[in-house]
Amino acid sequence: MKKIILLGLLVKMLWSSDILMMQNIKLPMLKMIDNNLTFNMIEGYQDYKIVATHYRTDKNELRYVLANSIAYKAFKEKAKVMPEGSKIVKIGWSVKKMDFFPDATEADQILRVEYMIKDSKSFDANGDHWGYARFVKKEGKYKSWDKGVQECIGCHSAVKESDYLFTTFQDTY
Numbered sequence: 001m002k003k004i005i006l007l008g009l010l011v012k013m014l015w016s017s018d019i020l021m022m023q024n025i026k027l028p029m030l031k032m033i034d035n036n037l038t039f040n041m042i043e044g045y046q047d048y049k050i051v052a053t054h055y056r057t058d059k060n061e062l063r064y065v066l067a068n069s070i071a072y073k074a075f076k077e078k079a080k081v082m083p084e085g086s087k088i089v090k091i092g093w094s095v096k097k098m099d100f101f102p103d104a105t106e107a108d109q110i111l112r113v114e115y116m117i118k119d120s121k122s123f124d125a126n127g128d129h130w131g132y133a134r135f136v137k138k139e140g141k142y143k144s145w146d147k148g149v150q151e152c153i154g155c156h157s158a159v160k161e162s163d164y165l166f167t168t169f170q171d172t173y
């Protein structure tokens with residue numbers, strides 16, 4: 001009897017823990033052409049926390065910015081510089097009108113998943129200590145971005161003062 005109660009408690013504990021909540025999706029083996037960063041470097045990103053959402057009016061795209069626990073904490077504390085090991089993921093979505101309420105717009109298809117990782121040792125030469133990677137989704141399949149990361153570095157240099165990040169933490173209260 002005791003054993004059954006203990007087993008029940010264990011199952012309950014596991015059920016409510018993060019371990020079972022985690023989406024264990026294997027990401028495809030993809031690598032960037034110029035810095036060797038892989039897609040599975042951010043395995044488990046589906047469970048990262050959202051720090052901001054953005055909308056590109058010129059592209060009609062919705063973007064979610066998610067952070068791993070290291071980056072999330074730093075974003076929340078409004079850190080000037082993100083700590084080593086920070087991973088920030090951006091998902092770009094096309095949008096569509098909601099079937100039952102066309103005045104509302106919702107996310108439709110994922111167009112790309114990209115990330116920045118803070119790794120001073122590997123990305124010392126970049127000047128910003130960030131590694132960049134982008135994976136584009138077409139017809140349900142991901143492919144790595146084939147144009148190299150110089151463009152990423154170039155554009156993100158516009159926000160040098162905020163550690164090369166455009167995103168600021170969006171408070172939910």
Ligand code: HEC
Nearest residue numbers: 054063088090114115116132133134151152155165166167
């Ligand atoms: C022409 C400018 C431009 C280029 C090129 C660019 N980005 Fe960005 N990036 C932005 C802007 C603007 C934002 C914030 C708005 C948004 O979410 O779209 C952003 C946001 C991000 C974020 C969220 C963190 C942050 O800085 O706000 C990541 C991660 C990111 N970009 C990765 C990349 C990667 C990887 C590449 C190259 C493959 C890249 N970016 C190329 C302009 C650019």
